[in-house]
Amino acid sequence: MSLHEASYYSLEGESIMEEAWQFTSKHLKEVMISKSKQGDVLLGNWWRALELPLHWKVPMLEARWFIDVYEKREDKNQLLLELAKLEFNVLQAIYQEELKDVSRLWKDIGLGEKLSFARDSLVASFVWSMGIVFEPQFANCRRILTITFALISVIDDIYDVYGTLDELELFAAAVERFWLRNIQAYLVEAKWYHGKYTPTLGEFLENGLVSIEGPMVTMTAYLSGTNPIIEKELEFLEINRDIIHWSFKILRLQDDLGTSSRGDVPKSIQCYMHETGASEEVAHEHIKDMMRQMWKKVNVYRADKDSPLSQTTIFEFILNVVRVFHFMYLHGDGHGAQNQETIDVVFTLLFQPIPLDDKHMVATSSPGTKG
Numbered sequence: 001m002s003l004h005e006a007s008y009y010s011l012e013g014e015s016i017m018e019e020a021w022q023f024t025s026k027h028l029k030e031v032m033i034s035k036s037k038q039g040d041v042l043l044g045n046w047w048r049a050l051e052l053p054l055h056w057k058v059p060m061l062e063a064r065w066f067i068d069v070y071e072k073r074e075d076k077n078q079l080l081l082e083l084a085k086l087e088f089n090v091l092q093a094i095y096q097e098e099l100k101d102v103s104r105l106w107k108d109i110g111l112g113e114k115l116s117f118a119r120d121s122l123v124a125s126f127v128w129s130m131g132i133v134f135e136p137q138f139a140n141c142r143r144i145l146t147i148t149f150a151l152i153s154v155i156d157d158i159y160d161v162y163g164t165l166d167e168l169e170l171f172a173a174a175v176e177r178f179w180l181r182n183i184q185a186y187l188v189e190a191k192w193y194h195g196k197y198t199p200t201l202g203e204f205l206e207n208g209l210v211s212i213e214g215p216m217v218t219m220t221a222y223l224s225g226t227n228p229i230i231e232k233e234l235e236f237l238e239i240n241r242d243i244i245h246w247s248f249k250i251l252r253l254q255d256d257l258g259t260s261s262r263g264d265v266p267k268s269i270q271c272y273m274h275e276t277g278a279s280e281e282v283a284h285e286h287i288k289d290m291m292r293q294m295w296k297k298v299n300v301y302r303a304d305k306d307s308p309l310s311q312t313t314i315f316e317f318i319l320n321v322v323r324v325f326h327f328m329y330l331h332g333d334g335h336g337a338q339n340q341e342t343i344d345v346v347f348t349l350l351f352q353p354i355p356l357d358d359k360h361m362v363a364t365s366s367p368g369t370k371g
Contacts, residue, residue, distance in 0.1 A: 001049050004028060008053040011303060012296045021292075025050065045069070052330060056295070058323045060134035064088060064349055078357075085354040094136050095350055099126050102146045109147075111154055124328075125149035127346055131324030132221050132317060141225030148220050152213050155179075159186040165194045185211035189265040198266050198274040205249055205268065212255060214248030214321055221317045233314050236307070246297040247318050251325045253291050257284065258329025298322070 004024035010017030032046050054062065067084050070076055106122050129145035159168055168190050172183045188207050192199055199207075223229065237244065256267040266274075269283045278286065301307055301315065331341040 001028065001046060004049055005054050008055045008292075008295065009299055010296055011299050012293075014296075052326055056323055056326045058131040058134075058320065058327050060091075060130060061327055061345065061349060064345075064354075067354060082357060085356055089353045089356070091134070091136060092350065092353060094139070095126075095130060098139055098142055099123070099350065102126060102143050105143075106147065106150060111151075121153045122146070122150055123346065123350070125153065127349070128324055128328070130349075131327060132217075132320045133225055138225045141221055144224040145217065145221055148217065152217075155183075155186070159190050163190075165190060179216065181210050182213060182216060193265045199271055200275050201268055201271045204266065204271045205252060208252035208256075208268070209245065209248050212248055212252045214251045215244055218244075218314070218317050218321055221321070222314045225317070226313050230314075237314070243298065243301050243315075243318065246294045247322050250291050250294050250298070250322050253287050253294075254322075254325045254329045257287060258331070259333045 001024070003020055007017050007021035007024060010021070028046055028050055032043060032050075035043055048065075063084070067081070067088065070084075071081055103122060125148075126142070126146045128149045129142040132145060133141050158171065163171065168187055172187045185207050189211060191197075253268055256269055259267065268287055269280065272278060272283045272286060273280060276283075298319075302319075327345075328342065
């Protein structure tokens with residue numbers, strides 16, 4: 001399993017790492033089938049590794065799961081475990097207060113009540129922001145991102161399910177100086193839908209790179225969460241746009257895997273099926289493999305120690321935007337439809353503190369204990 005996890009850090013052209021991925025994927029699946037009848041306790045860990053690698057997971061979301069796993073280990077460090085639980089509960093209390101504040105702000109804006117057709121997605125929007133920046137010092141950044149995601153959700157619903165084509169064109173003209181490229185990308189998708197046109201996968205991805213809102217979200221996170229703003233980082237992104245290109249195509253593909261059955265605008269899966277005649281199952285596997293190959297291109301920037309992005313806040317923002325998309329759309333539409341698996345994780349993360357071992361906490365803090 002460790003080799004399988006490591007294979008996801010590979011770069012383009014590393015044939016040995018690709019062979020490692022193929023080998024470990026094949027044998028992990030075979031072992032899971034053989035062990036399933038025996039009820040092996042490791043099956044859950046193996047399944048999670050095959051479903052989504054650690055490199056693609058949101059750190060804060062994974063921490064909650066790992067605390068439970070670590071507690072069952074015989075070689076656990078009890079002090080470290082209790083400290084992790086305490087830190088998680090402190091962060092959870094911070095998030096709850098932030099969610100209260102942003103809920104009041106969203107209610108004052110009134111869009112949720114005035115636009116009844118739009119998804120009520122404030123909690124999901126907060127989870128998006130928390131997935132991108134989870135550290136306590138980024139409270140203001142999370143508030144701004146939460147409102148940003150909520151507004152994006154409303155605009156997306158206007159274009160996907162509510163407006164007529166004439167209304168959507170008028171709306172695009174009205175906001176010409178605000179989010180212009182994003183609105184135009186929405187309009188292109190609306191024209192495809194109303195005109196019953198299925199684009200090629202290439203056409204869809206080029207437009208989807210903008211409509212997925214990844215670049216705008218990342219820059220909002222960076223500008224509201226970084227102090228000081230580093231000019232050379234912004235210049236590097238402006239010149240080397242491949243990191244943006246590949247990262248946010250992954251967003252588009254993962255979003256499509258989770259929402260392909262929604263029945264509105266064509267998604268990448270339908271585009272590939274229409275273009276090649278492939279079955280839905282084959283199209284799903286093709287899209288998953290495309291994401292894995294794109295991650296290899298993104299990994300190049302992390303491995304390049306000479307790049308001004310390799311160890312920076314903005315690069316972590318970019319990676320976490322991609323990771324939170326993987327979480328939200330892994331089991332379907334975790335933002336709009338909010339499947340039960342996603343709801344359970346969000347409830348545990350935001351509203352369910354981890355029980356602490358009070359006896360152990362008292363013992364370790366008693367007089368005479370150092371540290």
